[in-house]
Amino acid sequence: MxxxxxxxxxxxxxxxxxxxxxxxxxxxxxxxxxxxxxxxxxxxxxxxxxxxxxxxxxxxxxxxxxxxxxxxxxxxxxxxxxxxxxxxxxxxxxxxxxxxxxxxxxxxxxxxxxxxxxxxxxxxGPEPDITAIIQDLPSDPVRPGDSVTLQCSVLSDSETKMCAGQHSVFWFRSGSDESHPKVIYAHGNSGDGCEKSPEAHAPQKCIYNFSRNVSSSDAGTYYCAVATCGEIFFGDGTELEIEVNMWDLEKANTVLFLLCAALAISLIVNMYTIKKKTCDCCNADVAPQTNAAPASGDQQSQQMLLSRVIYSELTTWTFLLEHQTSTRGKLEEQREGMKKRQRERRSTPMSGR
Incomplete structure (x- = not known):
């Protein structure tokens, strides 16, 4: 059947x-x-x-x-x-x-x-009691080496709580290279920093802080995430921008320029020295015929040495110039991007989810 x-x-x-x-x-x-x-x-x-x-x-x-x-x-x-x-x-x-x-x-x-x-x-299933996740932006400019504290406020309705246990709070970071967010910190005791308003039916507010000393590689968007009732809720994200120290940039450019100048002077001196030795070998051609073969060998050796020195120093010089141009271009792009994001952030009000 x-x-x-x-x-x-x-x-x-x-x-x-x-x-x-x-x-x-x-x-x-x-x-x-x-x-x-x-x-x-x-x-x-x-x-x-x-x-x-x-x-x-x-x-x-x-x-x-x-x-x-x-x-x-x-x-x-x-x-x-x-x-x-x-x-x-x-x-x-x-x-x-x-x-x-x-x-x-x-x-x-x-x-x-x-x-x-x-x-x-x-x-x-049990309904989550999360009503809002609000992330605060750092008020002051952030530079490499500064200590930064990111704050996440979680609002919940304790009267409708149906899930056992406390909230689990995590911090995610998405780098400027558009990589997938990665977990960088988890709060151990999620009950710390929670306060309930004395007003009737007022939501409970829990504040979670995340602090670290930042470097230029820490730039990106930081997300506060709350896991509860088998679901995970994300905040809108906080974009952390690391300002470039223009004084350090100028010093780096000055050092790079001095290295290029020293390399150019070294190239000129080496060319002059090897050329002088080559001329001495040419003058030796008027010597007796028995010394002709050694003189010719010394001349070829000096020419090969001159070619190697010139090639090596020109290659190094080219690398330094390309590195300087690339570094300056990247820093200019980063500075323009920071200015653009700052203008957008001033014109767009922040909202929590």
Missing amino acids: MIIFYLLLMLRAGRCAHDPIFDTKTVGVGDDVTLTCPRQKNSQTEYFFWIRLVSGNFPETFKGTYQFEYNVVHMTPRTATKQGPETFLLQINKTEPSDTGVYYCIKVDLLDMTFLKGTFLRIK
């Missing part, structure tokens, strides 16, 4: 009743629920079944019953199917979130299958 049922389901041989019923039931986790289906006495060959449909899974079937009176209860650890007065019942005890789905009551009469009733069963 079950083989025929599956074949009929796959071949879509079923049809809906003339007045199909579809309703929705919402129950809490751990509650008991009973789904009912009308059972009319029309034929002795009719059978009734309950099936459950969950997106992405195969249909799940429950034990069926006959059209006629059949006082047998089919039970599993948490479900039971049985007959009632002109009804066919599916009972689910101590519901779990995984019980959420669409339940259909089906009547099968020989090769005819009819959908009598559909029920969307929603298992409602």
